[in-house]
Amino acid sequence: MTQMMKGILDGCLLAIINENEVYGYELAVKLERYGFDSISEGTIYPLLIRMQKEKLVTSTYKKSTAGPKRKYYSLTDKGEEELASFIKRWEYLQINVTNVLNDETKP
């Protein structure tokens, strides 16, 4: 499972950040609810930092009612473009893999 996530997870993060500002810990919780059980914080935080370096997201700290300050992320214009591009790549991949599996395993 873990290998399959490579290159897909960042697109999912962009998608989640797209609608609302979110913070890293929240992302971990949301992803888990979506069924990605195994995505740990050790994966998410480096990814967010990388995406910020690439100017796909920006961040601001806000106080929390319970616990340390939260680092909220939101998409830049470039991030929105990257999300759109990811969706296209994902759809393309999905179609191709589905074709292979259908053609070759149900002849």
Added chain:
Amino acid sequence: MTQMMKGILDGCLLAIINENEVYGYELAVKLERYGFDSISEGTIYPLLIRMQKEKLVTSTYKKSTAGPKRKYYSLTDKGEEELASFIKRWEYLQINVTNVLNDETKP
């Protein structure tokens, strides 16, 4: 695109090998026709060797009508199990990613 293939390509290879014996060069051609333009032989051969080490496939050399001997691969029982397992993982991934994209980008 290339990152998204990690962990997916080997399942596709298993699927293609599943029905008919195929050789490496043929796999490259088939994948290209399925839309995976960028999958080069430098990717496929190491993967086949790895899968053989893991006893997912076996291979036999046969003469070719044009060119050097071909190394034909076929699935072992373990390979068939792995293919079935891959299909489940893929379907699971597909559903989850689709949910994220739908929920978060079309609210």
Added chain:
DNA sequence: CATGAGTACCTTGCATTACAAGGTACTTAA
């Protein structure tokens, strides 16, 4: 007030793996 649970962030090091680039060698036709 001290302690623990829950929240929230981050770093280091490792393993996996797709690919570019480069190499070998066989067959057939010009």
Added chain:
DNA sequence: TTAAGTACCTTGTAATGCAAGGTACTCATG
């Protein structure tokens, strides 16, 4: 005999998910 097409393989590099480990804040409980 030369070129084109077929067919195999290896080396080195880059990307990236994750386990493990660490820091620090808030609040309720004893």
